[in-house]
Amino acid sequence: MNFRHFALLGLLFTTGLAHAQQDAAAQTNLNALAAGAPAVVPRGTADGFKGSPYADARWLPAQITLTNNLPLAPVPLKYDVLEHRLLMRAPARPTDSLQLDDTRVVRFVLNEPATALGPARQRVFRRFAEAPTANHKQDYVEVLHQGRYTLLKHYLKTLKKANYQGAYNTDSHYDEIEDKTVYYLLTPEAQLVPLKLALKPLQGAALALAAALKASADAKKPKTDADWAAVLDAADPATVK
Structure with a gap:
């Protein structure tokens, strides 16, 4: 075996070690974001909830970006709009939903698989820095388009509590989660137009x-x-x- 072969083997070993270390660091960083305690999530059952608290009810693989750009391992993710939180599902606890500490999260990308309705696509969510009210600036908005203009989808959910006063109201025994989604177009002049x-x-x-x-x-x-x-x-x- 000549020197060139030794050099190539050394490069492959070093590259493999670097990737393994990066993967380990990514998983460690991701674990550090998990609060640890399982999150209680509503379920659409009798005398429970109608509607969904999530931007997408599926567990979708996601890449998360932090303010310090530390690597993070991909993770199944849901955005709980109603409770303003990100939930993950860890491989070691596949039946639990864990809440992420998202104070340092600036964006995440959901990888949506191909279906009969359309091809696979990546869905980008970022903080709503341009929000017209201060209490929404930490919300996430989905970036549907970005060019000279940017089309944003702001997911909003409200909880309508059950009304037990109406004896003949068949829906009275359900709490209902209502969608209040708003679309915005961000212009090149930085004007945010609801539409x-x-x-x-x-x-x-x-x-x-x-x-x-x-x-x-x-x-x-x-x-x-x-x-x-x-x-x-x-x-x-x-x-x-």
Whole structure:
């Protein structure tokens, strides 16, 4: 075996060791974010809850970014909008939901698998730094599109308590979680415009894109968030850095 082979083996060993150390550090950093105690989550059962507290009720693999950019191992994640918290499922405790200490979390990316309704995609969530009210600045918003304009989805949930006074009200024995989602378009001038996700409101908020939005919407016939994101992607492509 010549020197070149020895050098190659040494490089492979060093690279493998570095990756193993990085993986171990990532898992250690992730474990440090877990509060440890299982989180109590509502379930849609009789005399329980109607609706979901989550942005997405599925456990989806996620990459988390911290303020200090420390590596974190991928983890199954849920965003509990109602309680303003991130929940994880650790491999060692697959039946428990653990609450993350997310004070240093700036963003997370959910990896959504392909389904019959669409291809696999990554869904980016970040802090709502531009929120019109201070109490929402620590919320997470989903970034549906980012180019010159940014389309944001702010998930809001409210809890409507059961009303036991109406004897003939069949829904009286349920607490109901209601969706209050708001969409915003962030303009190049840093103006945050609340809007309904439809063609005319988008054109009104982004006059420079009005013609391109119509052409894209006519071609794609958008119905879902992903459809509207594709419309904006076509009308307002991301700037190449």
